[in-house]
Amino acid sequence: xxxxxxxxxxxxxxxxxxxxxxxxxxxxxxxxxxxxxxxxxxxxxxxxxxxxxxxxxxxxxxxxxxxxxxxxxxxxxxxxxxxxxxxxxxxxxxxxxxxxxxxxxxxxxxxxxxxxxxxxxxxxxxxxxxxxxxxxxxxxxxxxxxxxxxxxxxxxxxxxxxxxxxxxxxxxxxxxxxxxxxxxxxxxxxxxxxxxxxxxxxxxxxxxxxxxxxxxxxxxxxxxxxxxxxxxxxxxxxxxxxxxxxxxxxxxxxxxxxxxxxxxxxxxxxxxxxxxxxxxxxxxxxxxxxxxxxxxxxxxxxxxxxxxxxxxxxxxxxxxxxxxxxxxxxxxxxxxxxxxxxxxxxxxxxxxxxxxxxxxxxxxxxxxxxxxxxxxxxxxxxxxxxxxxxxxxxxxxxxxxxxxxxxxxxxxxxxxxxxxxxxxxxxxxxxxxxxxxxxxxxxxxxxxxxxxxxxxxxxxxxxxxxxxxxxxxxxxxxxxxxxxxxxxxxxxxxxxxxxxxxxxxxxxxxxx
Amino acid sequence: xxxxxxxxxxxxxxxxxxxxxxxxxxxxxxxxxxxxxxxxxxxxxxxxxxxxxxxxxxxxxxxxxxxxxxxxxxxxxxxxxxxxxxxxxxxxxxxxxxxxxxxxxxxxxxxxxxxxxxxxxxxxxxxxxxxxxxxxxxxxxxxxxxxxxxxxxxxxxxxxxxxxxxxxxxxxxxxxxxxxxxxxxxxxxxxxxxxxxxxxxxxxxxxxxxxxxxxxxxxxxxxxxxxxxxxxxxxxxxxxxxxxxxxxxxxxxxxxxxxxxxxxxxxxxxxxxxxxxxxxxxxxxxxxxxxxxxxxxxxxxxxxxxxxxxxxxxxxxxxxxxxxx
Numbered sequence: 001x002x003x004x005x006x007x008x009x010x011x012x013x014x015x016x017x018x019x020x021x022x023x024x025x026x027x028x029x030x031x032x033x034x035x036x037x038x039x040x041x042x043x044x045x046x047x048x049x050x051x052x053x054x055x056x057x058x059x060x061x062x063x064x065x066x067x068x069x070x071x072x073x074x075x076x077x078x079x080x081x082x083x084x085x086x087x088x089x090x091x092x093x094x095x096x097x098x099x100x101x102x103x104x105x106x107x108x109x110x111x112x113x114x115x116x117x118x119x120x121x122x123x124x125x126x127x128x129x130x131x132x133x134x135x136x137x138x139x140x141x142x143x144x145x146x147x148x149x150x151x152x153x154x155x156x157x158x159x160x161x162x163x164x165x166x167x168x169x170x171x172x173x174x175x176x177x178x179x180x181x182x183x184x185x186x187x188x189x190x191x192x193x194x195x196x197x198x199x200x201x202x203x204x205x206x207x208x209x210x211x212x213x214x215x216x217x218x219x220x221x222x223x224x225x226x227x228x229x230x231x232x233x234x235x236x237x238x239x240x241x242x243x244x245x246x247x248x249x250x251x252x253x254x255x256x257x258x259x260x261x262x263x264x265x266x267x268x269x270x271x272x273x274x275x276x277x278x279x280x281x282x283x284x285x286x287x288x289x290x291x292x293x294x295x296x297x298x299x300x301x302x303x304x305x306x307x308x309x310x311x312x313x314x315x316x317x318x319x320x321x322x323x324x325x326x327x328x329x330x331x332x333x334x335x336x337x338x339x340x341x342x343x344x345x346x347x348x349x350x351x352x353x354x355x356x357x358x359x360x361x362x363x364x365x366x367x368x369x370x371x372x373x374x375x376x377x378x379x380x381x382x383x384x385x386x387x388x389x390x391x392x393x394x395x396x397x398x399x400x401x402x403x404x405x406x407x408x409x410x411x412x413x414x415x416x417x418x419x420x421x422x423x424x425x426x427x428x429x430x431x432x433x434x435x436x437x438x439x440x441x442x443x444x445x446x447x448x449x450x451x452x453x454x455x456x457x458x459x460x461x462x463x464x465x466x467x468x469x470x471x472x473x474x475x476x477x478x479x480x481x482x483x484x485x486x487x488x489x490x491x492x493x494x495x496x497x498x499x500x501x502x503x504x505x506x507x508x509x510x511x512x
Numbered sequence: 513x514x515x516x517x518x519x520x521x522x523x524x525x526x527x528x529x530x531x532x533x534x535x536x537x538x539x540x541x542x543x544x545x546x547x548x549x550x551x552x553x554x555x556x557x558x559x560x561x562x563x564x565x566x567x568x569x570x571x572x573x574x575x576x577x578x579x580x581x582x583x584x585x586x587x588x589x590x591x592x593x594x595x596x597x598x599x600x601x602x603x604x605x606x607x608x609x610x611x612x613x614x615x616x617x618x619x620x621x622x623x624x625x626x627x628x629x630x631x632x633x634x635x636x637x638x639x640x641x642x643x644x645x646x647x648x649x650x651x652x653x654x655x656x657x658x659x660x661x662x663x664x665x666x667x668x669x670x671x672x673x674x675x676x677x678x679x680x681x682x683x684x685x686x687x688x689x690x691x692x693x694x695x696x697x698x699x700x701x702x703x704x705x706x707x708x709x710x711x712x713x714x715x716x717x718x719x720x721x722x723x724x725x726x727x728x729x730x731x732x733x734x735x736x737x738x739x740x741x742x743x744x745x746x747x748x749x750x751x752x753x754x755x756x757x758x759x760x761x762x763x764x765x766x767x768x769x770x771x772x773x774x775x776x777x778x779x780x781x782x783x784x785x786x787x788x789x790x791x792x793x794x795x796x797x798x799x800x801x802x803x804x805x806x807x808x809x810x811x812x813x814x815x816x817x818x819x820x821x822x823x824x825x826x827x828x829x830x831x832x833x834x835x836x837x
Contacts, residue, residue: 383633
């Protein structure tokens with residue numbers, strides 16, 4: 001029962017930790033690798049116009065949470081125009097107004113987009129009414145009738161109906177009916193309107209959509225027209241030319257509906273040109289913005305929101321549990337004896353600043369000198385606490401002397417000795433000298449080397465850039481570590497060193 | 513590597529993790545630890561129960577009392593100073609005599625009264641206690657050990673360690689000090705451990721620093737075949753200690769005094785595992801057999817008898833034990 005309880009608890013922690021991590025990776029898009037980059041699209045629309053004398057007003061549709069993308073930021077360059085933004089629930093509009101401007105004017109709109117992994121249905125705008133069946137003129141009417149009848153026979157639902165219709169309409173060898181329908185609708189917009197008009201004959205609600213197809217280093221691009229049909233629950237997009245269902249990955253929905261993208265008053269000769277470029281950015285930052293946009297609280301409560309200084313502290317603090325796990329493994333599974341339970345972790349933390357080789361050198365030097373002085377103090381027969389204090393003073397003096405000496409020699413690494421936890425060093429020296437006296441130098445040196453070895457392993461594990469990144473980005477992984485520790489807490493198997501200790505019991509088994 | 517682990521398990525070796533998780537934690541309630549960790553309390557309880565222990569000469573609780581040490585000692589020249597909360601035999605100073613106004617330690621060194629005082633003040637400041645807490649120093653009778661072990665120990669006091677599980681003695685060994693252990697009877701400090709046949713009380717196999725030996729490393733005398741006198745009484749004494757502390761998994765250290773017979777020196781709530789090496793036998797198998805018992809007799813004599821019956825060397829579960837002449 002007790003064991004089951006523990007296992008369930010550990011399982012719960014594992015699921016919680018790994019589940020949150022999974023959510024953060026797959027939905028919010030936090031990177032598992034360090035320094036991971038995400039592609040960012042920068043899209044710019046340049047509006048040029050020739051303003052008349054007198055007041056001018058420019059309305060320009062701008063994207064409203066385009067499906068498949070996250071908006072990371074947008075900017076306007078308005079010149080002498082005043083800027084207002086409006087939204088009608090489906091589209092957003094930038095409204096530039098000027099009381100007095102004349103001549104050629106340029107306005108810019110820039111938006112930054114990142115891919116959104118989540119594939120969600122398009123439900124922008126209220127569910128539409130079924131359109132009235134239009135009064136078609138002959139011979140148009142009978143052509144529509146015939147086409148719709150043919151398509152109806154081949155399809156199952158609204159989406160497949162639309163697709164069949166498009167395939168027939170766009171066919172290279174159109175029948176007579178389609179020829180009749182196609183005539184007079186050559187450009188994109190007319191083409192799409194025509195299709196929507198035909199769909200209305202089957203009472204299928206549809207709307208045109210203006211889309212920008214992104215490509216790297218696009219300049220002088222323009223919007224393409226797609227359309228969406230409503231199947232009762234969501235809008236299903238189609239490409240009216242290729243008959244493909246859905247938006248391609250690089251298509252940004254710029255505006256829904258039939259309105260013009262650019263509306264002017266008091267100006268003429270207006271045109272819009274689109275350009276786009278792709279760049280890479282730190283995936284963590286992008287994920288943050290993405291989470292903010294999705295209204296996910298997870299990133300609000302993430303460590304990335306702390307001031308940088310606190311972040312740096314936590315980058316180190318979060319590694320301590322990793323070190324503790326190493327410690328638990330080394331002591332309970334491997335069976336190395338060390339001075340003090342967690343002393344090696346603190347030494348490992350100090351190694352981070354000193355670098356490994358120097359750290360080992362400095363540590364052994366200070367402990368060796370400290371031990372020598374501790375043995376001298378033993379002759380003076382001091383009480384425990386004052387003696388510890390005295391060792392501490394000596395350790396600090398040693399560290400200072402060492403720094404000064406190495407600095408004089410031009411070795412700046414020697415300065416980093418100041419980062420060693422001196423109280424820990426003093427305690428280590430004290431304990432080591434006790435073990436030395438009571439159990440002999442062999443034991444003391446074994447335990448000293450054991451502590452050093454565990455510190456080195458701890459350092460190597462804790463300061464893997466990968467480990468550092470993972471625990472900071474996904475602090476919930478500490479729950480996994482907690483679960484592992486709970487399980488190790490009930491580990492009743494042998495320690496590795498016990499293989500050696502009881503080796504005779506195995507090897508001489510059966511023999512006298 | 514896995515194969516090695518399996519071999520250890522097949523041999524029934526009790527590992528440290530297993531001992532802590534399956535025996536010490538469930539059978540030894542934490543609240544009873546002070547009864548054995550504090551030697552003053554355990555001495556008192558033993559005396560009340562009529563179990564013989566080394567006589568207490570005095571307790572020093574605060575630094576100031578060290579000044580009265582000379583008066584407290586009087587003309588005693590034969591005593592032991594130990595911390596009340598010591599562990600692993602640390603901080604024990606054995607004085608065997610006096611010479612030129614100085615005291616002679618068991619290792620032959622002469623110490624002054626002042627050095628004794630320093631040692632006591634170290635004890636008081638918690639140098640030898642678990643967790644470094646302030647401690648008391650005990651001054652007690654030095655056991656004059658039975659000449660039985662004279663040939664096989666180098667100074668110090670040999671003792672008999674018995675592991676008592678749920679009141680039943682399961683395994684025992686004699687711990688013989690060596691030059692390496694500096695007169696101490698702890699195996700990890702270099703003492704010799706000699707296994708005891710639970711049925712007869714004779715020494716069997718021996719181990720020193722994890723190596724199997726037949727002769728004492730310092731004196732060269734053979735270790736096997738020594739008969740512990742009054743073995744039955746000694747086992748019963750060990751079994752009785754179970755009632756003193758209500759610890760299910762208990763180590764009892766008994767010394768044989770030349771004049772006064774067996775005395776309980778110390779109780780231990782976390783007895784070590786080297787006893788398996790000394791006996792070349794599995795502790796786990798024996799613990800399992802006790803766990804499998806339907807009922808355990810109430811009287812300590814019956815429990816000792818049960819132990820002799822269950823774990824005598826002629827019993828089938830331990831073919832590796834050497835039968836001595």
